[in-house]
Amino acid sequence: MNAVISLLVLSTLPLLVVPVATSVDSVKAAVEIVSGDPRIFSGESVRLKCSVSDVRSTWDYLWFRGSEKLPQQGEHLLLWRAHVKQSGNYYCQGVRDSAVGDIYTSKSLPVEINVDGGWAILQVPPTLSLVGDTLVVTCRVRGTSQLREVILYKEGIEVMRQKGLNPHFTLTNVTVADQGMYSCRASWDIERRTRSVISVDTLLQVVEVLSEPVLEIVTVGDLIPANMMRLNCHHQYNAPAPKPPVHYYFFRNNLKLGMATSENHDLVKRTPGQYTCKIRVPVLGLVRWSQPKSFGQVTELQMTKPPVHPRDPWTRAPVISSPSDPSLPPASEPTAALLPPHQSTATPTVIQTTEAGTPSSGPPSSQPAPRTVPSTAQSLNKTTLPETDDITEQSGDTPEDDGDVSGDMSGDMSGDGPKRFW
Incomplete structure (x- = not known):
């Protein structure tokens, strides 16, 4: 008898569960313009489409303009003969039923639509x-x-x-x-x-395709040992897909720490000094350096002058030796040449104008x-001389990888500028 009662109780448990709405951040929604333009005249039309990254499930769609929820719920949103007041940021969200209630995707990034009443x-x-x-x-x-x-x-x-x-x-x-x-x-x-x-x-x-990186030093974290710290090399990479791989390098006092890595972070010992990071895209011939960042009590010996890091891979000039003292290392001095400005031949013109508004x-x-x-x-053409700083790896580091380490400071520049593959 007790067994029968237990079965009856278990069978009624699903009925006692209250459906709740849940959000799945791993499933993304995206909005795109399939016809028309983001800026249109009043009276013209534009069509938007919402897509969800999870194609294995059947989704319904919710549409929003700013914080306002729109009545449309289909995959497409049509602004037919749009009015100026319909300008705004449009985004969508996927929703589907489940045994535990509605499941929502994360909201898409907005698409801005401007309806212009002018001419x-x-x-x-x-x-x-x-x-x-x-x-x-x-x-x-x-x-x-x-x-x-x-x-x-x-x-x-x-x-x-x-x-x-x-x-x-x-x-x-x-x-x-x-x-x-x-x-x-x-x-x-x-x-x-x-x-x-x-x-x-x-x-x-x-x-820029590759922005100047910013070095971050993190000393506290769940995955950071007591005697270690984490170096993060932050940057923006705007190359179109498929994006060529990026190589990351980390330096202390201009000495390279280990080999190149495909990750933008590295764990190193907590040692005082000046730290920098370098990012390189070999396929595109792009190299960018961060500004130096100090950690701990940096001695005067450690605060050596950092090498000149080129901001753009333009043509490099040959090394110029010092004539006064042959024992001195080659000079390293960035130079820049300024081309004369080109003056436009356009002449001032007085034009009759009209006040913008609804035509x-x-x-x-x-x-x-x-x-x-x-x-x-x-137009400014920059010519940077090769750096002469001795880029010697620390004791115990591995040999230079993929032929890039020995010329880290000066050998990554292409004489023809950045290579373009799109």
Whole structure:
């Protein structure tokens, strides 16, 4: 009898379990634009798609604009003939049923949609641009006007001007200095009058493929022994997939600690000194060094002048020996040559402008113009001499690996600049 009662109790336990909503952080949701652009005119449409990394299960989808939950629940979200008030950050989340309640994915990263009620839009690449890329930006005008002139501005200063119907501007070999807020102005003739409209500012982002690393020294942690400390080499790696592997090196007082590793951290003894880390991407010919960081009581002998670490792999000059004393090591002195600036031939122009807003039957005929001045581009070619510091491994270290250690400070530079494989 007791056995029968026990079975009855066990059979009723599932009924007593209250379903709860759980979140699975390992399952990710992602939003992408499948038609349209992130910046559109009012009255145009854009379609978004939500995808979940777990393809073995059947998921439903929740959509959000900012903190507002939207009524749509399908895989796609269509903004049909969008209004200005529908601008915002859109993201999604996957949800499915289970025996213990609803299971949610982590929320996706947002996708920003801008609905513009004006007459001009500057379209820039939707993703981050890399140093050395060639970018095309487009000045879109509402309707089918026959353009007479298009001007590109950065921070309100004219950088390009072109006549005719071509609304596209090409920026070649961009650098971090090219990042900023851009806008455009378009002009056309209608009914013997010149109409001119200007877009709102749009951010153009340019990042380096490999950022300068930052060294972190951690002395306290569950996995750190009492007499050890952890060196972390933090950086950003923006190469497109598939990303070539990165090699990490750690130094104390300019002496390499062990061999190269594929991990951005290393456990070392707690020894006072100046520490640095180096990251290298052999396939791309990229090398970056961190700034030195001191640990403990560093003696004057230990605080030796660090070698000159090149920030970019440009052409290296040959070693120059000291003529006064043959016993001295070769000199190491970075030099830089400044090329003369190139002055733009663009002339100041007074343009009739129009106040941006929701369009009526035609654009207004007056609008304040941004500052128009000739642009100046400067090019700086850096030439760094090879370092002469003696890179001697500490006692007990393994021999130099993959031919990279003996030239760590000066032999990683390619004379042709960074290699590009995409």
